[in-house]
């Protein structure tokens with residue numbers, strides 16, 4: 001038995017959100033569309049077939065088209081042709097909501113530019129799921145996707161987001177979470193709250209919450225597996241300005257090493273280590 005109904009669909013592109021873990025996290029309307037679309041397109045056709053099998057939806061001879069990052073240019077004309085013939089096209093990415101760190105953007109643009117309708121069956125996405133469970137403010141947030149993988153680029157990417165007045169949400173590979181946290185510590189300092197949300201909606205779902213430095217310590221030596229979202233709380237306006245930091249540093253530099261002076265001022269002010277370190281280098285240079 002299937003929960004899906006055959007329904008009449010418009011000649012349109014339907015972006016279908018699919019589960020990010022638990023297969024039953026799919027909407028009834030998404031199942032109806034999958035049961036009824038003339039053409040099914042998917043980032044990974046096997047994944048979509050599996051999902052349809054779980055929910056008892058037969059393909060019944062309907063064409064299934066692979067559409068992913070590497071074949072978009074050649075696959076789009078096929079899908080546009082189907083729309084031009086008055087057919088309905090359903091597109092699902094590998095998991096979650098298409099276009100959210102997933103293919104679909106160029107497809108949606110081409111379809112609207114060709115004058116056809118684009119609509120969506122909304123549903124799961126790791127961004128919103130992670131925000132829901134994070135305990136961080138959700139009134140304003142910024143989805144930053146995947147940060148660059150090289151340290152230098154990642155740090156400058158993070159610096160560019162330092163002033164965003166909302167919770168930051170990043171997708172991250174479990175292999176790179178430690179490096180990402182180390183860079184968050186460098187760039188945003190120790191005291192901002194952060195969350196590592198792993199395997200959401202799955203058996204081994206885990207949400208770790210703490211300040212950035214607490215998470216760095218907690219995950220030291222821990223191997224993470226599965227899928228991960230990293231969130232960082234909005235930065236508070238600092239009550240210490242540059243001249244306060246200079247005064248504290250000058251004081252400390254009179255008695256302890258540069259490294260210890262920086263550590264003391266970071267501990268007192270909660271300012272990013274990098275910023276305090278650079279101020280200390282400048283003061284040291286000026287003093288020579």
Ligand code: SAM
Pocket residue numbers: 020021093095096097098099100101102124125126127170171172173197198199200201202227228229
């Ligand atoms: N389109 C998807 C969405 O709407 O969330 C995202 C696709 S993106 C290629 C995959 C990334 O999303 C993963 O690397 C991870 O950062 C995040 N993600 C997806 N599912 C997740 C889950 N169940 N738990 C935690 N993060 C998840």
